[in-house]
Amino acid sequence: MTVRKREGLPRQDKDASADPAGFSKEPYSGVRLHPLREKHRVSKLSMDESLELLLRGNAAHADRLLELKVTPADRYAKIGHGEADYLVIACSDSRLLQLDSEEDTHVGIQIRVAGNVIPKRGTPSFEEIRQSAAKLHEDGLVIIEGHIHCGAVNERVKWVEGGMKPTGSAPLDNLLHEVFGSTPSENALAQLTKARQQLHKSIRDSGAVVYDWEHGKFEIIGAENSPAIGMLVDKWKRRHAELSHEMDLKDALKKQKPHAIAVGEVGLPYSLMTVFHAKQNEVFATSGSENGLDDMDEASILYAVEHLGVRHIPFVAPGTAADNERITKMFGRWEADLRGMTVHGEHILSKMLDSGQLRITRLRYDLETGKAAELAR
Numbered sequence: 001m002t003v004r005k006r007e008g009l010p011r012q013d014k015d016a017s018a019d020p021a022g023f024s025k026e027p028y029s030g031v032r033l034h035p036l037r038e039k040h041r042v043s044k045l046s047m048d049e050s051l052e053l054l055l056r057g058n059a060a061h062a063d064r065l066l067e068l069k070v071t072p073a074d075r076y077a078k079i080g081h082g083e084a085d086y087l088v089i090a091c092s093d094s095r096l097l098q099l100d101s102e103e104d105t106h107v108g109i110q111i112r113v114a115g116n117v118i119p120k121r122g123t124p125s126f127e128e129i130r131q132s133a134a135k136l137h138e139d140g141l142v143i144i145e146g147h148i149h150c151g152a153v154n155e156r157v158k159w160v161e162g163g164m165k166p167t168g169s170a171p172l173d174n175l176l177h178e179v180f181g182s183t184p185s186e187n188a189l190a191q192l193t194k195a196r197q198q199l200h201k202s203i204r205d206s207g208a209v210v211y212d213w214e215h216g217k218f219e220i221i222g223a224e225n226s227p228a229i230g231m232l233v234d235k236w237k238r239r240h241a242e243l244s245h246e247m248d249l250k251d252a253l254k255k256q257k258p259h260a261i262a263v264g265e266v267g268l269p270y271s272l273m274t275v276f277h278a279k280q281n282e283v284f285a286t287s288g289s290e291n292g293l294d295d296m297d298e299a300s301i302l303y304a305v306e307h308l309g310v311r312h313i314p315f316v317a318p319g320t321a322a323d324n325e326r327i328t329k330m331f332g333r334w335e336a337d338l339r340g341m342t343v344h345g346e347h348i349l350s351k352m353l354d355s356g357q358l359r360i361t362r363l364r365y366d367l368e369t370g371k372a373a374e375l376a377r
């Protein structure tokens with residue numbers, strides 16, 4: 001990695017350090033003590049409660065945008081015009097920090113995928129990453145974000161020790177083939193290498209970060225001298241410090257326990273956590289595209305439902321009312337993909353959806369207001 005003089009990120013970084021309040025304003029304080037949030041921490045939310053918490057968080061997001069006189073459509077257009085500042089490929093785990101906030105002047109794209117893997121060329125998940133990388137401006141940055149206690153890495157270690165036998169779930173098998181190494185750091189470095197090999201035409205600067213919430217540390221891997229990565233890590237550090245004031249993260253994040261597994265269409269102008277004003281350990285996340293959900297997405301969802309007991313799957317896509325038809329069609333495809341998935345030959349998600357044990361909520365994220373509205377089937 002060479003250190004270059006950059007136009008985009010460092011200039012904005014100077015602005016940010018001149019006005020640290022620009023990023024440090026705690027956007028959550030208004031919803032901090034919501035009873036549903038408190039309930040989630042100590043017990044289990046029903047599907048209705050999960051949706052209510054998400055929509056209440058989203059209302060706070062929309063209020064904040066209104067207060068700042070910011071419309072998500074501007075960020076959406078910037079991404080569409082290839083002016084994004086960064087692309088983060090982060091694990092689906094609900095304990096990661098989000099990088100963005102309504103106040104943020106940097107425009108980023110966040111892709112969530114189990115084990116922060118770079119999937120095989122030609123798969124929908126790889127296409128999401130490839131197309132997003134092409135939306136970065138000239139000095140835009142790609143970051144792989146891993147974390148301690150990564151379920152995907154731990155599962156892989158067990159799978160390798162057990163002789164790499166089929167698990168009974170094709171998506172899970174395919175995901176386990178994409179994860180590498182026996183620690184989150186080894187995996188992050190391996191995924192960074194894959195990203196550099198497979199995306200070399202569209203990225204100039206790239207690196208990896210592993211987030212350790214127990215010690216408040218961010219290990220930078222493979223791009224130690226990149227000023228742009230340093231700037232983004234500073235943002236994460238500030239966010240971590242803010243949240244540490246509210247709770248003991250080491251204790252609160254001991255076990256992953258999200259109440260929803262959100263599927264967000266790539267191209268959302270804010271991360272799913274910001275769209276829902278979600279705190280750490282509330283929303284497990286994966287990214288989908290018009291090409292449907294593939295093994296990487298399905299493995300994430302399966303893990304959240306089977307291992308984490310999540311019963312609510314909000315689908316989220318950006319658009320205006322004019323996009324309802326397109327979005328409804330895409331959501332129909334996503335649902336069909338989930339219903340078609342089998343584990344040991346059984347359509348387990350389809351059965352759970354039919355019996356009411358599991359719910360999908362279809363939400364359009366309004367690009368004018370930032371409000372999430374439920375779409376009819």
Ligand SMILES: [Zn+2]
Nearest residue numbers: 091093150151
């Ligand atoms: Zn993980």
